[in-house]
Amino acid sequence: MRMKKRYTIGVMIGNANSPHTMDLMQGIFHAARSMDINVLFFLGIHSSYYYKSYFGEDTEDDYDYQFNAAYDYQAFADVDALIIAYGSLCIFLDEKERETFLDRYKDKPRVLVEERDCSGTSTSIIADNYHGMYGIVEHLVRDHGYRSFTYLAGPHGNTDARERRQAVYDVMKEYGISFDESRIAYGDFSSCVKEQVNRLLDRFPDMEAMICANDVMAETAYRECARRGMIVGIDIAITGYDDWELAETMNPPLTTVLQNAFDMGYMAVIGAAELCKGKKCHSVVVPAKLRLRESCGCSMQTCWQDPNSVHTQKNVWKWISESYIEECLEEILVENTDIVLKYKAKEYLWSIMEVDFRIPESEENIKRGLQKLFDSEISKYISGVSLLKVFDRFTDECVQMELQRKEIHKEAISNLLLRKRQLHDKILAYIIKGEKDYFSTFQQESWFVPLISKDMLCHMDDEQEMYRRALVKLHALKAEASYLYIFKEPIAHFRNEEWHCPERMYLAAYQSGEQIISFKEDERPEVSTICAGRGMIVTRKRNGRNYVATLLCLFSGEMQYGILVAEINPSNLALFYLISRQIGNMLRMYQMSREQKDMQWKLEALVQEIREKNEVLNFISESDALTGCMNRRGFMEKTLQMNKENEGKEMVILFADLDHLKEINDSFGHIEGDFSIRHCAQTLKSVVGKEGIVGRIGGDEFCVVILGNMEDGQRIIEKVREENEIFNRSSDKEYYVELSAGCTSVICRNGLVIADVLKEADRALYEAKKLRRKTVKKDLES
Structure with missing residues (x-):
């Protein structure tokens, strides 16, 4: 019997560290599990925007561009179809890449998410951005009467952002409201829009409403308004x-438009599977749903009004609760959830609502029902925040229903309010516990990450063991399996240079459950783009289950080393991002270690040659050929020897400079310049005598070292000046030969740095040179 083919779908994701993209990935993950499809995420993570958001400055070295290399590895994966989350990609691709990106993958069946397909070659899934934004802006104008607006828009080149922006313009035009480009600031759909928000607030202090292109940017607008003492929903409307x-938990709750990224991810997998089966491409526009809350200025009473709400129905509890359960399921479960899961969820919800909330007996029933739901397997598929919202709305509408009765039952209303409080407290406690458990687990698991670096660092002398150690902790960190692939040699990838994906990689190690296997260098399995079907970067599991894996680039700085492929839930992505960076940095260290060892070997090979050459150099004269003084090398060696032999004694170092050597050379020729240098050297040697050391350390620079103090040094300087004066009076030269000099003294000691002492003497020389003649020409002086 022929077995059913299990499809493998590649997913290209850009801004993977945004809440919207994470929801999209979760939808893809759950669809893959439900439909028995293999999924491989090719992941781009961009941190520079968040760095700037937190620290207020750009990163000195931004290597986010390295993540874009991940998309080319689909050539190794033998995928049957691609899902391209183009809306997240185009935020970070430059203009040239945007034009060519889709064309690179035209040979694969593909689903575009958050982008329209005009060519008919792709299935596209996109939210109804235009009508969603049109509805929310029209609500602000028509229902609230606002006339002064600003718009915090998404990035240029993004389809979602462009359609939402057009809707804003069209509403303003429809209602005759003055609105132009000056009232728009452009963000990137991230929280890094503090500067843009404040620019709008400063420029338009009279604005009544700030419309935001997504909730994440709206949250930043909340924070900046709070910093200014502005109350959202009263002083300013924000959507x-x-x-x-x-969004529901913000203060006040945010008026927004529902764009269910989870559903879109789920639908994208369904669409990709259909393409794999040979079905035609099609377009899906996901309807947008307006969510009115207090941030736009609506009151809770306004938000309750809904022609389909329960208070318009008959006062029969069973009928009311059963009808509301269907609405409840739509909000707490994704649209594509399988029918079995929906049936189970419906049973649990009915167990909570079967006893009339208006009577005291419902209290215990709610407690038992909620606990059963929280302990059940389906709890991981239910959004706690959504559950809280639907029960809050349900009890509020029941209260409204009671208030509309001719004869008001205060006890019933009291019980309903008590049930609302009970449900709210229980569900909120469940949400808080879940978040606390998540962050506690993340905190504990984060402690493992440095241990991966430590283990790799401790085994760099054994390459095979080092790669094994890179994967040892990953099973404990919830990786079902992981694969570490490396290049034959690291590849440099510089910003603004074209990336050339290697044709081959090698499996250095892999982890499957608790089992970890690493390979010697000459035994590593090869994977190749040339024969991707035979050598794939993820192998199907032996137990027959499908896999959902994430591919992360391993790099450090400009150097790319390979990839890490891990079978994880997208909720663990942040942790594995940190792990991939740790491994990348350790591979950089390993590369540097190997280069250091290679260099050490070469240095050792040169040692003998250097030693032999040094023996030859020792025969080279330590004197300066022109003057007969010590040259720089000889002077330094003799000075070090004097310091060593006279520890504790005072030593004077004098720095002298022939005045205006360039003028002598230019006016009288280099022969006369050489004469002047020789004369100065002779003068210094005669004044210092055999007790001192005289060296020519530069073209016109001399140094003198002699035991003595500063007074001795000044006497030497004065004696040199006198000797030069005698020479110049009796000389028939047309120019003066003079030296400027400065000195300093030190105590001879172990560890004395002669270069530092010379700097002090040089500073003294600098002061002396201020007093030299302006010219050495005697005729000009006269």
């Missing part, structure tokens, strides 16, 4: 887009 998980 978002996406209805991310925290």
Whole structure:
């Protein structure tokens, strides 16, 4: 019997560290598990925007561009179809790359997410950005009467951002509101828009509403308004887009548009599977749903009004609760959830709502029902925040229903309010516990990350063991399997230079459950783009299960070393991002260690040659050929010897400079310049005598060292000046030969740095040179 083919789908993701993209990845992950499809995420992570957000400055070395290399590794994976989350990619691709990116993968069946396909060659899934944004802006104009707006837009080149921006323009035009480009600031859909928000607030202090292209940027707008003492929903209206998980919990709750990224991810997998089966490409536009809350100025009473709400239905509890469960399921579960899961979720919700909330007996029933739900297997598929929202809304509408009765039952209303508080407290406690457990686990697991570096560092003398140690901790960090591939040699990838993906990689080590295997250098399995079907970067599991894996580039600075492929839940992505950076840095250290060893071997090979050459150099004269003084090398050696032999004694170092040597050379010729240098050297030697050391250490620079103090040094300087004066009076030369000099003294001691002492003497010389003649020409002086 022929077995059903299991498809492998590659997913190209850009801004993987944004909440919207993480929801998209979760939808893809759960769809792959449900549909028995292999998925491989090719991941780009961009941290420079967040660095700037936290530290207020750009990173000195931004290597985010290295992550873009990940997309080319699909050539190694033998994928049947691609999902390209183009909306997240185009934020970070430059203009040239945007034009060619999709064309690079035209030979693969593909699904575009957050981008329209005009060519008919791809299935596209995109939210109804235009009507969603149109609805929210029209609500601000029509229902609230606002007339002064600013818009915090998404990035240029992004389809979502472009359609939402157009909707804003069209509403303003429709209602005759003055609105132009000056009222728009452009962000990148991240929280790094503090500067843009404040620019709008400063420029338009009278604005009534700030419309934000997504919820993450709206959160930043909340923070900046709070810093200015502005109350959102009262002093200024703020709206978002996406209805991310925290929108309902913001203070006040954020008015936004639901764009369910989880659903879009789920639908993308369905679309890719259909293409693999030979079905035609098609386009899906996901309807947008307006979520009215207090941030736009609406009151809770306004937000309750809904023609389909329960208070318009008959006062029969079972009928009311059963009808509301269907609405509840739509919000707490994704649209594509399989029917079995929906049925189970419905049972749990009914167990909570089966006893009338208006009577005291419902208290215990709610407690038991919620606990069963939280302990069940389906709890991981349910959003706690969404569950909190639907029960809050349900109890509020039930209260409204009771208030509309001719005869108000205060006890029923009281019980409903108590049930609302009970549900709110229980669900909130569950959410907080889940978040606390998550962050506690993340904190504990983060402690393992430095241990990976430590283990690799301790085994750099054994390459095979070093690669094994890189994967030892990953099973404990919830990786079902992981694969470490390396290049034959590291590849330099510089910014603004074209990346050339290698044709071959080698499996250095892999981890499957608790088992870890590493290979010797000459035994590593090869994977190649030339025969991707035979050598794939992820192998199918022996137990027959599908896999969902994430590919992360291993790099440090400009150097690319390979890739890490890990079968993980997207919720663990942040941790494995840190791990990949640690491994990349350790591979850089290993490269440097190997280069150091190679250099050491070469140095040892040269030692003998250097030793032999030194013996020859020792025969070279230590004197200066022109003057007969010590040359620089000889002077330094003799000075070091004097310091060593006279520890504790005072020593004078004098720095002298022939005045205006260049003028002598230019006016009278280099022969006369050489004469002047020789004369100065002779004068210094005669004044110092045999007790001192005289050296010519530069073209016109001399140094003198002699035991003595500063007074001795000044006497030498004065004697040199007198000798030069006598010479110049009696000389028939047309120019003066003079020296400027400065000195300093030190105590001879072990560890004395002669170069530092020379600097002090040089500073004294600098002061003396201020007093030299302006010219050495005697005729000009006269």
